[in-house]
Amino acid sequence: MASTGVVKAGYWNCGSTFLVSDIKSSLFTHLFAAFADVNSSNYQVTFPTLYKLQFESFTQTVQIKNSGVKTLLSIGGGASGVASALASMASKKENRKIFIDSSITLARENNFHGLCLSWLYPSTTSEMTNLESLLKEWRAAVDDEANKTRKCPLLLTAEVFYSSAIGSASYPCTTIANTLDWINVLAFNFYSPGSSPTETAPPAALKNKQNGSLCVEASIKIWIDAGLKAKKIALCLPFVGWAWTLTNPLKHDLFAPAAGPALSVDGSISFAQVKVFITDQKATTEYNDTYSTNYCYAGVTWIGYDDLESVTNKVKYHARKEQQLLGYFAWHVGADNNWSLSQKAFDTWDKCANSKQ
Template sequence: MASKPMFLLLLLLFLPFKLQCSSPQTWIKAGYWDSSGELPASDINSALFTHLFCAFAYVNSTSYQLLINSSKEQPFSEFTNTVKLKNPSITTLLSIRVGKSESTTFSLMINQTSNRKSFIKSSVRTARLYGFHGLDLVGVMPRNSTNMTSLGTFLDEWRAEVDSESRNSGKTQLLLTMSFGRVPTVNSVSYPIDSAKRNLDWVNIIAYDYYVPTVDRFTGVHAALYDPFGGANTDAGIREWLQRGFSADKLVLGLPYHGFGWTLVNSGENDIGSPASGPAVTIDGSMGYKLIKSFIQNYGYGAESVYNSTYVVSFCKIGSNWINFDDVEAIKAKVSYAKAKGLLGYNVFQLSNDENWLLSQAAYGIGTSQREKQQQLLVIVLVTVAAVILLMGTIVCYLQIKIFKSQGILATLKKSVSRMRPKISSDEKQDNSAPNLQVFSFNSIKAATDNFSSENKLGQGGYGPVYKGMLPKGQQIAVKRLSKTSNQGLEEFKNEVTLTARLQHVNLVRVMGICTEREEKMLIYDFMPNKSLDFYLFVAMFLQNMLRKEPTL
């Protein structure tokens, strides 16, 4: 009987994972969490994502092993378990950054066999140690052909190590991803396309920062999806990647949660391409979405952003400040574009810039099909139900054990006895639900033993006295009556009642029934004159052995 609830529980726990495994390839809904930002990992709404990148680790300039700054070791080690609290199916990757200051170290690493081996081994080991499901490389730009050739070799060796580690450990392979620029070729130098297609699970396209105020002395759309005048835009870059043979389902579109502000030379000239003197609002002009919205709101009357569907961007002019950024409309349009192009998904940078998850919810709403939403809801419901059943089962088992141990039979035994019989009259009656066990009234036992007379007393044990008796039909019985001073009789009574239905043996005296009226605890046996001593010794030893084997009775 207990196997059925257990089977249902296991089914409920297994079904959500079966649903996920049976669905088509997951559409990536990813985001970068910068550990140096203001957003604690515990505040991430991970339910809005399928993958999260923990950023950033680096390359050690001396050992060429993967380096996590000591101040980041604890948040990195706790990251996966933390984000899984809100989304148990989330996949996490450790992101490794190669900025301008790290480019020399990275070049020395990829161009030397021993250095590559040192980094690759340490990266896989660290990912496993910290509980990540994959590794990601960010910031590598195609600056010279030698480095790009070495990068291709590095990716081959990285994939080989990941495959080998998985075979040897029996664990699922780590994911390998990398961020590439808007276009595959820069100044005649190309990324190692063939190696990337062969070794990476997908490529994150950095579809932003095309124009920045620290470099460009004119206003520009830093993340335009389209540009009718041929300026840098995402659509042109994606088409170029596809023309170079990269499969659409290995490309993930980058979405910026930031914008840039320029200071206009002439506040009356505020179109795209207008002269600018440099950054506005911040030192480099970069502004997170949260800051932009706050800046507009705090400025007061007359400050508002305008969505431009031609470029797929929002503009805002406040005094001499000219700001462009992606608001909800732009995010929705870009996610729709990614789906229409057959891309693998989207990747936002970065989470701490969002405002109350407004952009993330917009992207999630477009990026998640109705079928996926229903399936995710079903998974949540099934996991919740399974958890509740498991918790309730644990509580019930605990209470049953506690009741049996502390109170003996009491309510539990009375319920069991009530199930064995409907209503017993003053004479013994056979119980239909328990044909081998009868329930006797106190008066019938009192009459059978001549009011428990000393002449009918057969002996005395730890349980209490044993009396000989005779039923109205002439059948002889032996009655074991719990002594009022007995310390062990209650436990013996419970165990004998529980075990009697199971015990059938030619050398064991048959228990005919019980009597529980008037707070009595009496066991009624067939009377066997010459086997009384053997019987009592056998029962005592047998019950002690059974109690050792079945402590939960």
């Protein structure tokens, strides 16, 4: 595996209706095209039919504005049935080979520089064992293909849960460290109206004095303690938030009484939509430095999200730390507001990484 350099990445979500041609790729070193499909019958990796042309032209399109940006094809995602398809694929060697070979072919034929596994999430010990086999075989195939073609090896990454264990099932951390160029730790969605329907909470706080395990700081520490070097970890910057319905509009702080989601079926909301809500509803905005989280409220609607302050603090914390991370990734670029969060993260990382403090 070659040295990657700093990762300032972003995901393009094909289901967001955000055009690839509108991505300001100059603000990123790496861009992920999400998500390629896995056929549940034959385990071939394919592009979603509705977005096939955008996937095929993804690399060519984003390199118009930034010729040096690297692109990765992310496979899987959180759609219904994807996790079971991946689990079935990983359970047999012959299935894994079909998946691996088709992923490499698809990436090469469409000029991607790498591949990303988005298995959300392997949840049993046997699935973790199968994941370990998949990663070992995938790395061997990637290296073999590079040797045969004399091309630079495809980058190999994965999205992982914010903890190195899911229930009693632990990720194969040693194999992850040995086979992947880096991991994208999904250190967000610690709270949502689904998991915390009766109380507002910070969805992606840097620190959490109320529950120390549900925050970015704890998440990254868990993965490092599990054996991943800091330089193998990219931090998630969520460009999405969650909206709750307040029980009492006069009680609107963090951990205020709530009655489930607001604004959408599950309460999910993009950063761009948050900014529209603030303007249209003349909402009050707050930043809590203890948790390093932003929130706003108007009437009985309360939204937790990341804005410039929380993004700045997260990037500062992980760019300046003694064990500096590899970088960060944004989920997802189409949810930004006039590229304000992307620009802030990009500039802050450089400033802090180059600082002697």
